Amino acid sequence: MPTPLTPISPELRRVLELVNTLDFDPPADRLGTLEEARNWLAQSGLPGDLKSEGERERLVALRQAIRPMLEANAGHGDPVQAWAGLEPFAASSPLYVRPGVDPSLSPAGSGLPATIATVLATVYDAARAGTWRRLKLCRESTCAWAFYDESKNGSGTWCSMRVCGNRNKARRRRERSRPTS
Ligand SMILES: [Zn+2]
Structure with a gap:
């Protein structure tokens, strides 16, 4: 019997939602202004808050550093280089091991460092x-x-086969049927 797929954890869903604060279709950025970013963070389930425009930019930079990692997971780009993009965030985001029967990594700071950690x-x-x-x-x-x-x-490539997979197939069909004069 195939092993059941592990569903996405609530924590991982928050990372997914952070990446999806940037939408291309139609274009929208839920971290576009300090107020928007504060509101998003407050309801995100992530700890921390934003004190300045500089901190908003840092949260956006974290999001942009994660995107190439998800591209690499989808088979595009260099995963080693993608992971290296997280390096600038690691040093200033302290974590500690919370002891217990099931030990876990927990943020040691507060504010944006806690968000990033x-x-x-x-x-x-x-x-x-x-x-x-x-x-x-x-x-x-x-x-x-x-x-x-x-x-x-784990070989899926479209967010929704029903929408994007079919959109992609329709375009390829159009391209194939185009006259090659
Ligand atoms: Zn899609």
Whole structure:
């Protein structure tokens, strides 16, 4: 019997939602202004808050550093280089091991460092659990939505086969039927 797929954890879903604060279709950025970013963070389930425009920019930079990692998970780009993009966030986001029967990584600071540390701890946990590789960016370039690949063998490439997969197939059909004069 095939092993059941691990569903996305609430923590990993928060990372997914952070990436999807940027939408291309139609274009929208929920972290676009300090007020918007504060509101988003307050309802995100992530700890911490934003004190300045500089901190908003840092949260956006974290999001942009995660995107290439999800591209790499989808088979595009260099995963080593993508992971290196998290390096600038690691040093200033302290974590400690919370002891217990099921020990976990927890943020040691507050404010934005706690937000970033929580995201890093989640990425670490997901990488250990084997679920990180299922977090991907949709292959449809006009979409680029982050999604959790729930296909049995983890080979999904579109956020939703019904929408983007079919959109992609229709375009390829159009391209094939175009006269080649
Ligand atoms: Zn898509």
